[in-house]
Amino acid sequence: MRFLVREAGIRQFLDVGAGLPTADNTHELAQRIAPESRVVYVDNDPLVLVHAEALLAGSPEGACAYVDADVRDPERILAEAARTLDLGRPVALTMLGIMGQISDADRPAELVSALLSALPPGSYLALSDGTDTNEALNRAVEAYNQQSAHTYHLRSPQEIASWFAGLEPVEPGVVPTASWRTDPGDDATEAPDVSVAGVAKKA
Ligand SMILES: C[S@@+](CC[C@H](N)C(=O)[O-])C[C@H]1O[C@@H](n2cnc3c(N)ncnc32)[C@H](O)[C@@H]1O
Structure with missing residues (x-):
C-alpha cells in the first residue's frame, strides 16, 4: 500500500x-x-459484510464502499x-489471500484478467497467495480440504506469477511475501516459503 500510494x-x-x-x-x-x-472493498462473506459496514468509515475527503x-x-x-471509483482513471486492484x-x-487466471481488463493503463495489480512450497502446509491443507465445505488451493509460485503476465513487474517481482519491500519495523515473521506476493503495472 505504501508503494502504491506514495511511489505509484x-x-x-x-x-x-x-x-x-x-x-x-x-x-x-x-x-x-x-x-x-x-476504496471499494469486495467480499462474499456475510460476516465480513456486517463488520465492514459497521467499521469501515473512510475519511471525509475520500470514499470507502463495501460490495x-x-x-x-x-x-x-x-x-x-464504478459507483465509487472512476474506472477511467488508474486503480490498484488488490487480491490478497483470496x-x-x-x-x-x-x-483463477481468467478472473484476475477479467477484472484487470476493465482498468485503464497505469493501473496496478497487487496479489499475494499461498504456495505449495511447504510440505507440512501441503499436508495440513489436504487434511483441511477433506473435511471442509470450502476447499483451499495452494499453487506453485510460478503459477501465481503467471497471473501477472503482460504487466510491467515492479521490483522485486513475485517473491516470498515477507520479502516484498519489507521496511524496518514491519512484522516479517511469516515463514518465507508459504506465500508469494507481487505488484505489477498495466502498461
Ligand atoms: C484470507 S482472507 C484475506 C483477507 C485480506 N485480503 C488480507 O490479506 O488479510 C480471504 C477473504 O476472501 C474472501 N473470499 C473467499 N472467496 C471469495 C469469493 N469467491 N468472492 C469474494 N470473496 C471471497 C473471504 O471471505 C475472506 O474474507
Whole structure:
C-alpha cells in the first residue's frame, strides 16, 4: 500500500477479498498518506459484510464502499465498483489471500484478467497467495480440504506469477511475501516459503 500510494501515486483501490476489518485496513493505510483515496472493498462473506459496514468509515475527503459480491462474478464487481471509483482513471486492484479459495475449475487466471481488463493503463495489480512450497502446509491443507465445505488451493509460485503476465513487474517481482519491500519495523515473521506476493503495472 505504501508503494502504491506514495511511489505509484494511486488514489483508487479495488480490494477484492477484503476480509474481516482489522488494524490498518486498506483505506486506513491509503488515506493516512492521501486522505482523498477512494476504496471499494469486495467480499462474499456475510460476516465480513456486517463488520465492514459497521467499521469501515473512510475519511471525509475520500470514499470507502463495501460490495457484497463473488470474485467469480467480475462483471458485477466492476459495475458496483464504478459507483465509487472512476474506472477511467488508474486503480490498484488488490487480491490478497483470496485466489487460494478459488478452484482451478473457476479459472483463477481468467478472473484476475477479467477484472484487470476493465482498468485503464497505469493501473496496478497487487496479489499475494499461498504456495505449495511447504510440505507440512501441503499436508495440513489436504487434511483441511477433506473435511471442509470450502476447499483451499495452494499453487506453485510460478503459477501465481503467471497471473501477472503482460504487466510491467515492479521490483522485486513475485517473491516470498515477507520479502516484498519489507521496511524496518514491519512484522516479517511469516515463514518465507508459504506465500508469494507481487505488484505489477498495466502498461
Ligand atoms: C484470507 S482472507 C484475506 C483477507 C485480506 N485480503 C488480507 O490479506 O488479510 C480471504 C477473504 O476472501 C474472501 N473470499 C473467499 N472467496 C471469495 C469469493 N469467491 N468472492 C469474494 N470473496 C471471497 C473471504 O471471505 C475472506 O474474507
